[in-house]
Amino acid sequence: MKTFYTADHHLHHSGMELSFGKIVETFEKPERAEIILARVKEVGLGPILTPQDYELAPIKRVHTPDYVDFLKGVYEEWQAAGRDGEVWPYSWRHRSMPPIDKAPSGLDARLSYYSFDMAGSITATTWQAAKRAADTALAGADAVLGGERTAFSLCRPPGHHAGRDFFGGYCYLNNAAIAVQRFRDAGRSRVAVLDVDYHHGNGTQEIFYDRADVLVASMHGDPDFEFPFHLGYARERGEGAGEGFNLNYPLPSGTQWPEWSAAFEDACRRIEAFDAQALVVSLGVDTYKEDPISQFKLDTPHFSEIGARIAALDLPTLFVMEGGYAIGALGVNAVNVLTGFEQAG
Numbered sequence: 650m651k652t653f654y655t656a657d658h659h660l661h662h663s664g665m666e667l668s669f670g671k672i673v674e675t676f677e678k679p680e681r682a683e684i685i686l687a688r689v690k691e692v693g694l695g696p697i698l699t700p701q702d703y704e705l706a707p708i709k710r711v712h713t714p715d716y717v718d719f720l721k722g723v724y725e726e727w728q729a730a731g732r733d734g735e736v737w738p739y740s741w742r743h744r745s746m747p748p749i750d751k752a753p754s755g756l757d758a759r760l761s762y763y764s765f766d767m768a769g770s771i772t773a774t775t776w777q778a779a780k781r782a783a784d785t786a787l788a789g790a791d792a793v794l795g796g797e798r799t800a801f802s803l804c805r806p807p808g809h810h811a812g813r814d815f816f817g818g819y820c821y822l823n824n825a826a827i828a829v830q831r832f833r834d835a836g837r838s839r840v841a842v843l844d845v846d847y848h849h850g851n852g853t854q855e856i857f858y859d860r861a862d863v864l865v866a867s868m869h870g871d872p873d874f875e876f877p878f879h880l881g882y883a884r885e886r887g888e889g890a891g892e893g894f895n896l897n898y899p900l901p902s903g904t905q906w907p908e909w910s911a912a913f914e915d916a917c918r919r920i921e922a923f924d925a926q927a928l929v930v931s932l933g934v935d936t937y938k939e940d941p942i943s944q945f946k947l948d949t950p951h952f953s954e955i956g957a958r959i960a961a962l963d964l965p966t967l968f969v970m971e972g973g974y975a976i977g978a979l980g981v982n983a984v985n986v987l988t989g990f991e992q993a994g
């Protein structure tokens with residue numbers, strides 16, 4: 650299996666995070682990608698390739714031009730406003746407020762408009778890192794389109810919380826969605842997304858919510874208690890042409906393998922029935938029992954079983970790295986999915 654990776658991910662590193670009332674080092678740190686890369690090498694998964702520069706067109710097939718322009722230019726605006734440090738939004742629309750349908754002009758107002766939380770900041774080089782993560786997903790998609798049965802896009806920063814025009818949850822560009830659209834633009838008429846990250850893939854849901862050509866399935870911490878809180882309920886099944894093509898499996902705190910795998914199996918069966926021509930897996934491994942910010946109880950061998958079951962879907966498959974914050978086990982857990990896939994034959 651080919652792995653696509655670029656050291657350009659180091660260009661994004663939020664200096665801090667507000668976690669349960671304390672300023673801490675961000676959980677989404679560069680070391681994450683390095684640990685996974687080391688494990689890829691240790692098991693001899695396959696060649697490690699640097700993605701080319703895909704420019705902006707494939708990104709703008711998913712994200713709005715104004716959002717892309719915003720992400721690209723916001724740090725410069727921040728500096729022009731006489732500010733240093735990192736760019737942080739700090740206010741968001743409440744459900745009681747009337748919606749606004751176009752971006753305001755003020756810097757802080759646009760930061761609010763183009764985000765939904767303050768899990769991560771925007772540094773002077775975040776845009777570059779996010780763009781290269783999208784390149785990494787595109788290179789993986791092109792490898793599968795070129796005939797590879799599967800590929801691994803070791804993306805950082807992650808992407809599944811980013812929507813058409815908003816960042817949040819450590820995500821800025823939706824790498825998995827950009828890969829899905831790459832498959833669609835190459836003529837794969839139906840593409841499935843399987844989001845196994847602990848958190849609901851709210852960005853991916855939003856991007857494909859009104860579409861029947863992309864089936865999105867996510868099993869995750871119930872939004873009644875878990876980030877991203879505001880959505881991820883089973884009643885959210887898509888809208889318009891997309892009705893029935895969005896599958897949410899919210900699960901309770903403390904969920905263990907039997908319950909998690911039952912939801913996962915149902916999602917796999919729905920993907921089999923969808924008759925997709927390609928599969929994109931949003932590979933988060935924060936479902937692990939010792940993940941510092943998550944509440945599920947999967948264990949390291951379970952990640953091999955996840956990979957084996959995905960292989961049984963018998964689809965051209967792209968794995969796109971998302972979350973996973975238990976630094977000690979992150980490499981083994983993430984790569985177990987990939988070796989589990991390969992060993993299933």
Ligand SMILES: NCCCNCCCCCS
Nearest residue numbers: 667668768818848876972
């Ligand atoms: N500060 C602790 C809560 C972190 N909230 C954002 C979680 C994003 C997970 C991305 S997979």
Ligand SMILES: [Zn+2]
Nearest residue numbers: 846847848972
């Ligand atoms: Zn997550």
